[in-house]
Amino acid sequence: MNQRQMEIICVGNELLIGKTLNTNAHWMARRATSLGINVKRITVVGDNVDEIANAIREALQREPRFIITTGGLGPTFDDKTLEGIAKALNSKLEVNEKALEMVREKYEAFAKAGRIEKVELTSPRVKMAKLPKDAEPLPNPVGTAPGAIKRVNETFLIALPGVPSEMEAIFEKSVAPLLRKEGGENLFFEASIYADDIMESVLAPLIDRIMHDNPYAYIKSHPKGEEGKPHIEIHFSTTAKDAKTAKDRLGKAIIQLSELIEKNGGKIKPKKTK
Amino acid sequence: MNQRQMEIICVGNELLIGKTLNTNAHWMARRATSLGINVKRITVVGDNVDEIANAIREALQREPRFIITTGGLGPTFDDKTLEGIAKALNSKLEVNEKALEMVREKYEAFAKAGRIEKVELTSPRVKMAKLPKDAEPLPNPVGTAPGAIKRVNETFLIALPGVPSEMEAIFEKSVAPLLRKEGGENLFFEASIYADDIMESVLAPLIDRIMHDNPYAYIKSHPKGEEGKPHIEIHFSTTAKDAKTAKDRLGKAIIQLSELIEKNGGKIKPKKTK
Numbered sequence: 001m002n003q004r005q006m007e008i009i010c011v012g013n014e015l016l017i018g019k020t021l022n023t024n025a026h027w028m029a030r031r032a033t034s035l036g037i038n039v040k041r042i043t044v045v046g047d048n049v050d051e052i053a054n055a056i057r058e059a060l061q062r063e064p065r066f067i068i069t070t071g072g073l074g075p076t077f078d079d080k081t082l083e084g085i086a087k088a089l090n091s092k093l094e095v096n097e098k099a100l101e102m103v104r105e106k107y108e109a110f111a112k113a114g115r116i117e118k119v120e121l122t123s124p125r126v127k128m129a130k131l132p133k134d135a136e137p138l139p140n141p142v143g144t145a146p147g148a149i150k151r152v153n154e155t156f157l158i159a160l161p162g163v164p165s166e167m168e169a170i171f172e173k174s175v176a177p178l179l180r181k182e183g184g185e186n187l188f189f190e191a192s193i194y195a196d197d198i199m200e201s202v203l204a205p206l207i208d209r210i211m212h213d214n215p216y217a218y219i220k221s222h223p224k225g226e227e228g229k230p231h232i233e234i235h236f237s238t239t240a241k242d243a244k245t246a247k248d249r250l251g252k253a254i255i256q257l258s259e260l261i262e263k264n265g266g267k268i269k270p271k272k273t274k
Numbered sequence: 275m276n277q278r279q280m281e282i283i284c285v286g287n288e289l290l291i292g293k294t295l296n297t298n299a300h301w302m303a304r305r306a307t308s309l310g311i312n313v314k315r316i317t318v319v320g321d322n323v324d325e326i327a328n329a330i331r332e333a334l335q336r337e338p339r340f341i342i343t344t345g346g347l348g349p350t351f352d353d354k355t356l357e358g359i360a361k362a363l364n365s366k367l368e369v370n371e372k373a374l375e376m377v378r379e380k381y382e383a384f385a386k387a388g389r390i391e392k393v394e395l396t397s398p399r400v401k402m403a404k405l406p407k408d409a410e411p412l413p414n415p416v417g418t419a420p421g422a423i424k425r426v427n428e429t430f431l432i433a434l435p436g437v438p439s440e441m442e443a444i445f446e447k448s449v450a451p452l453l454r455k456e457g458g459e460n461l462f463f464e465a466s467i468y469a470d471d472i473m474e475s476v477l478a479p480l481i482d483r484i485m486h487d488n489p490y491a492y493i494k495s496h497p498k499g500e501e502g503k504p505h506i507e508i509h510f511s512t513t514a515k516d517a518k519t520a521k522d523r524l525g526k527a528i529i530q531l532s533e534l535i536e537k538n539g540g541k542i543k544p545k546k547t548k
Contacts, residue, residue, distance in 0.1 A: 041319055042290065
């Protein structure tokens with residue numbers, strides 16, 4: 001099992017046809033990284049049981065500590081993530097009593113608020129409570145469909161909804177504590193500087209040199225300008241136990257690289273310029 | 275080989291730490307879909323030769339017609355996509371003379387414009403011309419690093435840069451014509467309506483019924499509102515040979531579903547409401 005590693009699997013045709021920008025993967029990757037987790041892969045598949053099952057099986061084989069899916073938990077015919085997970089595990093979906101209770105409570109609240117006349121657990125509603133065998137539901141503070149978690153060997157396999165507010169709420173309530181525990185004292189820190197008037201091909205060997213002298217700082221250049229006017233973001237990151245260690249490391253690398261860049265004709269800007 | 279199928283592989287630690295929102299995958303998925311291509315999977319991996327090679331090998335095994343990578347073609351140490359592709363193919367990188375000529379021309383233009391003193395093909399610059407054996411370079415109209423294309427059995431394996439303007443320019447110039455030819459008469463059409471005051475669990479069986487009656491229309495609901503105030507985007511799409519066929523199909527499904535929704539207490543809004 002690969003400690004601190006995580007994979008994200010996003011389910012939804014809307015991502016594959018380019019209708020929806022994948023802000024969920026971005027949000028979750030950023031949040032998990034900040035908790036000391038190492039996101040190794042993000043996979044996007046469509047609303048298809050076999051595609052979902054294949055992606056889950058492949059991820060399980062790589063043995064990350066966490067696999068988190070988003071999307072496909074709702075009441076419609078094309079919400080197929082839990083079926084895909086069950087298939088990947090050669091298991092079946094069954095109505096989970098705790099999950100059904102969560103769904104019932106939501107509709108009872110809707111009835112109380114006068115939004116529905118009576119609480120009917122119709123088939124699309126019961127669907128949201130059908131989980132893979134031995135999975136546990138995760139309460140959804142802002143929506144109807146619960147999330148789900150199931151341990152598979154050493155991996156936590158977690159399913160979250162695709163609606164961003166629901167995904168984020170379940171993540172913060174039920175997933176972040178697990179990630180924080182796994183991340184332990186490994187915290188992620190980052191900083192950027194911006195360099196003008198230096199080409200990336202000139203910058204490349206300078207970064208090599210500074211990374212060689214600063215093995216704990218990872219430095220990556222991101223060209224932002226146009227061909228006629230180089231403008232490069234240089235991103236520094238490190239994983240450390242505390243902010244002071246991280247600041248010392250990144251500060252040293254930033255000062256050394258800035259000096260080298262200026263010696264080579266570049267100009268350092270601490271802030272992004274338009 | 276799976277006709278009209280495509281996979282996108284995005285390379286870059288910045289995507290896995292949640293620093294950068296993956297607009298490249300979104301743009302390319304949308305553009306490919308509009309040309310009649312069926313994007314089956316998007317994979318994001320870090321700047322690591324083995325991770326890249328594994329993602330390429332896995333995609334090749336699924337035999338899509340196109341595999342397109344973005345990112346990792348530049349001059350820095352962590353631009354590793356071509357090395358990953360070579361490894362996946364049990365091949366090596368070698369300096370491609372045509373690619374070297376493209377790179378040289380860029381620096382000659384920079385020298386002419388007074389941005390560099392003389393044209394030196396330093397090692398970071400030559401790096402951008404090292405392609406997997408038998409790959410062809412794709413000219414980069416707006417940046418320095420060329421793209422690359424290589425046929426592997428029935429699959430076109432294509433590598434594009436990660437800078438959005440460069441990726442899009444090479445895509446439009448060299449990739450879109452291939453995709454259009456493959457897409458043939460399969461064009462993608464879509465439309466959305468918005469429904470208020472109907473819950474997704476009530477909408478679900480209505481969509482089922484309309485999709486049963488309209489087998490060529492794909493209908494997916496996207497909840498946008500909050501728990502207290504349901505507001506759902508309903509997205510209709512179809513693949514057709516011409517706009518008239520598509521309009522007829524989607525128009526019929528939209529009218530039928532709108533009627534059903536209003537019968538069930540929902541309100542149809544043709545436009546997005548805030």
